Amino acid sequence: MSMILGMLPSVLMIVAPILITAIGGMICEKSGVVNIALEGLMAIGACTTAAAHVLMEMAGVPHTLSLFLALFMGLVVGGLFSIIHAVAAINFNADQTISGTGINLLSTGVTIFASQILFNADRTKEFMMGMQTDALGIYPTAYIAVAVVILSWFLLYKLPFGMHLRACGEHPGAAESVGINVKKMRYFAVLSSGVLAGLAGGCVVLTQTIQYTSNTINGRGFIALAAVSFGRWNPLGVTGAAFLFGTAQAFAIIANNVPALKVLPSEVFNILPYVVTLVALVLFSGKNYAPSAAGQPYEKGAS
């Protein structure tokens, strides 16, 4: 028991960014746009935050201010790159999987290209100090994640705005007919997913590593995407899914230090989230919880 309690801070550290990203992805799909670019947007946020933080550190900006500004910049740049997806999916009725794939491919190039220009290396320079834990050993990112979950729940289920947003994902034609601006709603949703993925990328860098490399995000965005489906598109479910997946990932890291777990290769824990998702998708098939218009472009006036 004490072992599990002792693990909690590291589980929270790993869960927080996945959860933040997944909530963004959920909002996006609720509005009817599928965003498989979460992985790439996280990478862009992570790279921006790492670069901004190390540059400000070198310039002598106070630590807390630097952390805050760096996270903010990651969030903004994540949002900016998501505009590509928004324009393609919402204005041009593009295939959302293709434009998401494009952003994912672009992100591997852009992040390392920027590092090459700024630091003359295929990674950002190491910063001296990332985020610090509080008295309980917990990183502030965990509290950010909790705030994001509560806010998203309040927004989606307690405000008229949220109901309108969800209507756009279920039946955009009906939403439009009662005067909801479907395009505006979807823009808001795609930008939120970009902003949250960018923020989450920054959280990964500042808590789990000391620089950005091409391996920093390593599938976390795709895990978040899985958490959205596995959590059945509602904030509580997504939180549960993110916890399950995060715990499995934490085990993969911790397993090396626990003799009882060492009999299994640590990869077994790495595989777990993906297998669980796949099995769950099969088991829950038939009952479709996904927003019914997710992934389909909406053309005004077309039946």
Add this chain to the structure above:
Amino acid sequence: MKLSRERLIQSDGAVSVLVVFLGFLVGTILIALVGKNPLNMYKAILQALSGYNIDNGKMNIRYIAETINYSVPFILCGLSMGFANRVGLFNIGGEGQYIMGMTIAQMVALLGPQVQGLHWVLAILCAIIIGSLWGGLVGVLKAKYEVSEVVSTIMLNYIALYLSRIITLQMPGATTYKTANFPETALITNDFFTKITNYSLLNNGIFMMIIAVIVFWFIMEKTSLGFGMRATGFNKEAARASGIPVVKSIALSMAIAGAFAGLAGGIVALGSFKYGRVLSGMDNYGFDGIAVALVGNSTALGTALAGLLFGMLKNAQALMQSKQIPKEITFIIQGMIVIFIALRSALILYQQYLDKKKLQKEVGVK
């Protein structure tokens, strides 16, 4: 004039050339913006394409051979994505199918019977089979349980990656990053190629790739199986109504798609390496295959040409780096190409707008 513009918008080939051009344009501007000389990028590309080094006037055929060798897995993974695409599916799982093919080929190479002429054939066959099983699984999940192939393939990619590590770490002589060397009988190296191309890695995989391109074309365009698949891709309901077994089409197309990617894995494992690799990350051929198929419009010939383009870019990376151009510019160009392909739907909207204008003019609406 107007007619030619309409025809250009409607021609897939012309649009592909346009998006590739736009991708390079963005890359060139970006290089110039960060204060480097874009000309160096094109010098590297010229050298990767023709073997001719414009700076010292020397010619080395090895570069051409390496470009072709790099393009082999790109083309095969492109065929994998393209085949599924023609049936209306989006196969993001090429990477997983590729990894499984690679892993099994390595396993057979290390443990299989060391008989000349049989050993490598067996390894390649096993790679094709496991690839098609890995892809077919997605097809079955999609056809029977309506599991989105986008989500399931992404999951299977990571399952493949970690499964590959678990399996390969059990192989003889495995360290944290490689296994013992393969026996000679498992390799698909071609001594003749090696000799005439100044020791490039070009190997017999090129013949398998050419056969695969022909097989793709033949199944798709010349058989009733392919016809049913294309019909399913155009309109599932209409295909179902006209008696085409849609479920079978979907499952089978994913299996065939997986076979192409599995073959790619086998060829890279036995042709480009002499030992098994314990993967620490993805090789990304499967992901890049998505872009290759999109540029090639999912046709056999188009995909082959697009694969050559991507192989050339990959080969040019090291040359760019030596000319102080960050090699990641090639990833940016590839990413931009895919984004422009997504945006090509804007051309359709533009066409609709033109049609509307024309109609309004004809009926005299102001």
